[in-house]
Amino acid sequence: MKILVTGGAGFIGSAVIRHLIQNTQDSVINVDKLTYAGNLESLVCVADSARYAFEQVDICHRAELNRVFATYQPDAVMHLAAESHVDRSITGPADFIQTNIVGTYTLLEAAREYWNTLEGSRKAAFRFHHISTDEVYGDLPHPDEMTGNLPLFTENTPYSPSSPYSACKASSDHLVRAWLRTYGFPTMVTNCSNNYGPYHFPEKLIPLVILNALEGKPLPVYGKGDQIRDWLYVEDHARALYKVVTEGKVGETYNIGGHNEKQNIDVVKTICVILDELRPKETQYAEQITFVTDRPGHDRRYAIDASKISRELNWQPQETFETGLRKTVEWYLANQDWCNNVQDGSYQRERLGAL
Ligand SMILES: NC(=O)c1ccc[n+]([C@@H]2O[C@H](COP(=O)([O-])OP(=O)(O)OC[C@H]3O[C@@H](n4cnc5c(N)ncnc54)[C@H](O)[C@@H]3O)[C@@H](O)[C@H]2O)c1
Structure with a gap:
């Protein structure tokens, strides 16, 4: 297959591309604008492959997308390009509306126009896979608020996004499903929980805590630190996404999660214990x-019911939170150059998103 990956220079997109080049025979076209969050250094280990191509393109730029589709004639799109940081979406929502909503719309239209030029089995086999987040579902009851079995997000949980980030991701999910229903365009959606692992830009909790800890700086914990997230190692997510784009059913949604509900404060303390060692x-x-x-x-609690992807596509995470977090800390200790290089811009791990 030839797979067009948007946002392939980002955290999850680069893990997907490393997976595709290292573990499959597929070809990849990486379409990325290279915002502050996109770093080609995350792809040096695959960049020389004859099966990899890079196009620095903004997904809001229709003419450039048309050129890319016409040039490479992909068999599938995996759409990961997005503004992804909730705190930044609070400070400045405009880029989020532009890329996550207008960009997804523009990509859908460019992909649909290209799909309409395909014929026969190539047209029937084409897939548009939209990668989204569990944050579109809003938040779940916290153990402080109820006893007994706590609910999980399923594929049928109603949308109730809380932040500018999750609201525009929800909007993009609706566009993708509408393009299937209205135009018959073959889309599928995945909604995943919080990812962690190597090559994560140090504005997000886990890399920020590791780097601040090493530099002797404060380790900021929001509120009481009792918010619960369901963590998934990024390489497990990449494997799940490949299962979906190759074996998933058109029109379906698959929730992806790691069965690792942790309070933020416990995540921070566990990183500290690993660093102490x-x-x-x-x-x-x-x-x-x-x-x-x-x-x-x-949002106080997120937790994913990943039984559908497990049952229908036989996917399970390979890492536990303990093994994945240790690997992640070891990676940051061994890759200080990457950390220094990606932080060359104006961002110095300062607090974002406070009103
Ligand atoms: N990080 C998570 O925990 C998580 C969890 C679930 C879902 N997701 C979703 O997965 C996707 C990838 O997330 P991530 O954490 O890798 O994000 P990221 O911020 O690390 O990377 C985003 C990438 O998109 C690129 N990009 C941004 N705007 C663009 C534009 N207009 N045109 C082309 N490229 C553009 C950036 O340059 C960057 O390479 C997002 O859609 C996000 O909503 C993330």
Whole structure:
């Protein structure tokens, strides 16, 4: 297959491309604007492959997308390009509306026009896979609020997004499903929980905590740190996405999660314990933890029911949170150059998204 991946220089997109080049025979066209979050350094290990091509293109630019589709004639699209950081969406929602909604619309139209030129089995086999988040479902009851079996997000959970980020991701999911229903355009959607792992831009909780810890800086925890996220190792997500684009059914939604519900404070403390072991110093890293004002509109709990993708596509995560987190900390310790290079711009891990 020839797969057009949007956002392939980002955290998850680069994991998908490394997976495609290293573990399949497929070809990849990486379409990425290279915002602050896109870094070609995350792809150096595959960039020389004859099966890899890169196009620096904004998904809002229709003429450029038309050129890319006409040139490469892909068999599938995996759409990951997005503005992805909730805190940034609070400070400045405009880029989120533009890329996540207008960009998805523009990509859908360019892909549909190209699909209409295909014939026979190539047209029938074409897939447009939209990669989305569990944040579109809003938040779930927290153990503080109820006892007994706590509910999980299923594929049928109604949408109730809380932040500008999740609201525009929800909007893009609706566009993708409408393009199937109205035009018969063969789409599928996945909604995944929080990812973590190597090559994660250090504005997100786990890499930010690792790097701040190593530099002796405060480890900021929002509110009481009791928010619950369901963590998935990024390479497990990449494998799940490949299963969906190659074996998933058109029109279906698949929730993807790691069965790893953790409170943020426990994630931070676990990173500190791993660092105490791998990079010991006179004081314990946990002494650097500081509690800061909570995020406005902060969702309290996310948790995914991933039984559908497990049952129908035989996917299960390979990493536990403990093995994945240790691998992640080890990767950041061994890849300080990558961390320094991606932070060359104006961002210095300062607090974002406080009103
Ligand atoms: N990170 C998570 O935990 C998580 C969880 C579930 C779903 N998702 C979804 O997965 C996708 C990828 O997330 P990520 O964490 O890798 O994001 P990221 O911010 O690390 O990467 C986004 C990539 O998209 C590119 N991009 C941004 N705007 C663009 C535009 N207009 N045109 C072309 N490229 C553009 C950036 O340059 C970057 O390479 C997103 O759609 C996100 O909503 C993320």
